[in-house]
Amino acid sequence: QITLKESGPTLVKPTETLTLTCTFxxxxxxxxxxxxxxxxxxxxxxxxxxxxxxxxxxxxxxPSLRSRLSITKDTSKNQVVLTMTNLDPVDTAxxxxxxxxxxxxxxxxxWGQGTLVTVSS
Amino acid sequence: xxxxTQDPAVSVALGQTVTITCQGDSLRGYYxxxxxxxxxxxxxxVIYGKNNRPSGIPDRFSGSSSGNTASLxxxxxxxxxxxxxxxxxxxxxxxxxxxxxTKLTVL
Numbered sequence: 145q146i147t148l149k150e151s152g153p154t155l156v157k158p159t160e161t162l163t164l165t166c167t168f169x170x171x172x173x174x175x176x177x178x179x180x181x182x183x184x185x186x187x188x189x190x191x192x193x194x195x196x197x198x199x200x201x202x203x204x205x206x207p208s209l210r211s212r213l214s215i216t217k218d219t220s221k222n223q224v225v226l227t228m229t230n231l232d233p234v235d236t237a238x239x240x241x242x243x244x245x246x247x248x249x250x251x252x253x254x255w256g257q258g259t260l261v262t263v264s265s
Numbered sequence: 266x267x268x269x270t271q272d273p274a275v276s277v278a279l280g281q282t283v284t285i286t287c288q289g290d291s292l293r294g295y296y297x298x299x300x301x302x303x304x305x306x307x308x309x310x311v312i313y314g315k316n317n318r319p320s321g322i323p324d325r326f327s328g329s330s331s332g333n334t335a336s337l338x339x340x341x342x343x344x345x346x347x348x349x350x351x352x353x354x355x356x357x358x359x360x361x362x363x364x365x366x367t368k369l370t371v372l
Contacts, residue, residue: 183308183363190363190365191300191302191308191351193360193361196359196361202359204360207358207360240308242308248313248314248317249295249298249313249314250296250298251298251314251353252298252308252353253310253313253319254310255308255309256307258307
């Protein structure tokens, strides 16, 4: 059974840095064809892809947020960490991590429950 | 371009068939995947690859693609299918955008 869970602060002040951790089980991020991504969803709005890290350490970032994002993995702890700098109230959203599978396509087949992050002074 | 475009809202009568579409240049080279999201819940994968359903997804959900358009079809829509639906794909640069979502109402 694959599970993912996001953790981190629920309230962040403007200009601060957000660090979110995705802790997963049921798969390994050393397995070929696997990745973990971060996706966010502002209240009442659409999903927005943020970043992705693959089993081979390759990573990708949303072009519009690339300068503010960093994604890393710790395979020994089964964790992926997303860092976002210079937070703004428009970054208020539910942040999800999800497993990306590359077998027969590119798809997020398992998702965490999400964590709501509010940016406010 | 990595943008994926969806109609904001679609409605279907109970038991009828509905198709939700997703347009984007990246779909000419990569399969779309489709996600169902109900209020307060995380997205759920319903279709991936050429036309594959994860375990537990009813066979009334199917996917297809032609040119720059991917489609999700629900044959015999049920009340529990009322939800937001998002498409997703990768592009040639390795980005993974989502469409803007389609709100499906079952009448």
